[in-house]
Amino acid sequence: MFKFPNIHIGKITIILAIFSWICLLLVDSLRIFGEVNQLDVGISPQLTNILEIIFFIIVYVFFNDNINKKQNNRFLNLIWRAASTGLVASAFFVASYLFREVLMADTKLAEDEQLKNLSYHISFALTSIFLISTSLLWKNLILYQRTKNVVQQWQAFEIILLMSMFFVLFIEGGETRFGLVAGILFIVIYSIILSVNLKWIPYLTIREKWKSLLFLFIIIFSAVGLFFQLADLQPTQDINLVSNLFLMGLFAFVIIYSLSSFLVTLFNLPTSSVFEQKLVEAISFQKLSQSIKPGEDEERVLDILMDSCMSAAYVDAAWMELHLPDDEIKVAHQRFISDEERGNLRKTLLNTDPFGDFLNTNSPSNIEYIYGKLNYEAFASIVIFQLKVHKKRIGNIFLIKEVKEGFNKEMIDIISTFVGQACISVENYRLLNEALRNERYKEELEIAKKVQQSLLPSHLHHNDCFEIHGFSAAADEVGGDYYETYAYNNHQFAMIIGDVSGKGTSAAFNMSQMKGVFHSLVQINLSPKEFLVKANKALSNCLEKKSFITTTYYILDTKAKTIQFARAGHCPTLYFNQKKGGAEFLKITGMGLGMVRNDQYEEFLEEGYIRYEPGDILLMYTDGIIEAKNEIGEEFGYERLKSTLDGCSRNSAENIKEEIIDTVYSFVGKDTLPDDDYSLMVVKFKG
């Protein structure tokens, strides 16, 4: 691939500019030489004009490129560049004037046409550079905060200037003067229109404004000076580089825009402090509204709030107090006031109406702020704002001034906005933290849920003599229901169903203890009653005072076809007797585990005994099923459970389980979530 050499426009244009300027100088020197010596050198004056146009264009291209490249386009910098070029051009004028009039006053050199010509050309070049660069710098100012309209206006202006360069080529002789005046008039009017674009001025600080006034003055002074002096330097009548529309137009534009900037800046001076203040307020507001990042704390926002309020109202002293949980008050920020003064002042305020009432409560007040006179040492006016976060009053901010009636409506409005915004930031920060915490809790619960699900058996022990199916659903993520089986051998089994008091996490912990107790005690082959006595003893040491566990423990022997069971306060087992053709609750006395934590416990227990027949059904369940409520608050109850079992007693154990669950759920209603844990276990005996 062909690679373009890295062309440096800046360097090339400098060389070209110098070259074209030298050409211009030589051509004009020759013309003067011819004139002085009355010779026809055969050079048309148009050549001078063409070279001049080329010079203009090259200088224009150079500065256009140069100014756009500069990163530091601060307004003051731009104006300073223009002013400094003006100074250099003016300095050359002064120097050449001194040289001619003072040093060489009486020598022949002063009258030398060629020397005059050289000095004229240098002046011309400097003036052109000054005018073109200044115009391009002004372009940046005009196009500040540009709209499409302004951009179009400027483009049109550039085209007008380009056309004005060539104007000199087409108009000759007597008509020139009239055409020139008309052209200049047009450019003057256009410049006035462009001079309205002064949006950059308000953004200067006062200091910058003073500086820019000085620079603008230098620019105007230089431009006006150059304009008059350049005409004086003209070596001969024929060689006139100045009387062309382009240069005249630039003079007009630079002077008009500088003058309008100068005047507007001057008249902006008195109000600029207000504008600066507003700018500071806007920045403060932006700082306050940026929500606090995690890891940072509220202090920072309150700190910014404090500073913002103070600068917004030119406050002489201020402090911020925060209410701590136990009615204590903490002074978070304190500015330009001593601890002692603050303490005394607060005491005075508490005893003065209307501040006393406003300060005495820690609850949010309907009044957002309170403003009034103060008569305490040097302080004469005060405003107190309450800080309200999440409908709670977290504190107050006190702003004090030494002048009477020192707070006007605008100040109070802006402070009120600051306070509001800061409180929102703090509130958002707190909500975010809370949300993060909740998210963590949810994850923990999710883990607990998985752990607990693994505590319920996936497989229930049985042999060919009976079917067994279980089901459990928790109201919360974790629940307190528990069931399990154990096989001693191929015909003896232990079964347990239990329910821990309470709900949720605490119940789940106790349920896992129960599982531990079951697996320990089931090993030693105890009778149901002995099992419960031992379990009670073990759990008495583990359960907290208010907790207990209800359970029923069964030992099933398929060889002897017997069920032996004991009930520890658990819902009575429902037993369907095939022969009788109906279900019955097995009501034996019992007592919940952990309710009597001494040796007397045994006295509250009874042991039941059943000899089962094929087709009989043993239904174990937890109270969640009995207490399940429908939309009108009616409980599912023991009777519904009994009739449901009676209705499906011919089905398999699995079908019975499904039937009961469906009946309970449809009773509760599909849209309601269970508010208790439901569990059940169905045993159906076969022939």
Next chain:
Amino acid sequence: MLEITQTKDEACTIITLKGEVDASNSVELDAAIQEAVKSGSKNILVEGNALEYISSAGLGVFMSYLEDFQESNISFIIFGLSEKVGNVFHILGLDQLITLVGNKEEALARIYEA
């Protein structure tokens, strides 16, 4: 929803329960009983005429005070429970540990007997 009112006269403190006691408001029941115990009352009666439901957490609250009652020689009687709520006490076996009677008169009679 649970509403608890407590009245105290020379003879006894009566805690009236109205509504439902569940896991979330059992703390209020706990506070009410604790207050009655702290007040030094030797006879604490609980009126349950308007008690519609009591969960295991609520029963746990009663259970947790049994020892305190014994130690401080407090007679604790619950009266006026509906059949349904009474059954919950019965199934759990709590009726064997707490005296349950039908109405206030019976409850007061029990106190005077003792």
